[in-house]
Amino acid sequence: MPREFTQKDTEIFNKLAPEAGGNQISREAGHHFPFILRPISHKFAESPEDFRKRLERLNAEELDYLVGLALEGKEDVQSLDEDLEELVAVVEEKVSPERAKQLKDFVGIF
Numbered sequence: 001m002p003r004e005f006t007q008k009d010t011e012i013f014n015k016l017a018p019e020a021g022g023n024q025i026s027r028e029a030g031h032h033f034p035f036i037l038r039p040i041s042h043k044f045a046e047s048p049e050d051f052r053k054r055l056e057r058l059n060a061e062e063l064d065y066l067v068g069l070a071l072e073g074k075e076d077v078q079s080l081d082e083d084l085e086e087l088v089a090v091v092e093e094k095v096s097p098e099r100a101k102q103l104k105d106f107v108g109i110f
Helices: 007-016 036-046 048-055 059-071 082-093 096-106
Strands: none
Touching: 007 036, 007 048, 007 082, 036 048, 036 082, 048 082, 059 082, 059 096
8 A cells, every 4th residue: 555645745745846736646547646756756857957956955854854765665766767866966965975875775776
């Protein structure tokens, strides 16, 4: 069963995709998005650079929260493809190199 967004999840999602107008339902699948980052990467961001700019809207606490969800298996980062590199870079800059390393080690592709 997919997780339901908390208030914090909703705030982060809306910050990353304001053009969604608060709507967190996939038009194609007809259900709520189970993750924050995957739909931002696959449906809203037009490029890795755009994905990075969206991530840069978040503060360190919000980014750290997303990394924590990923490490718990509650946020999908495996399917971000080239956007994963942007996530790691922004986490390294805004949170810490150590937290970025945890994410890299979790994903196991760097």
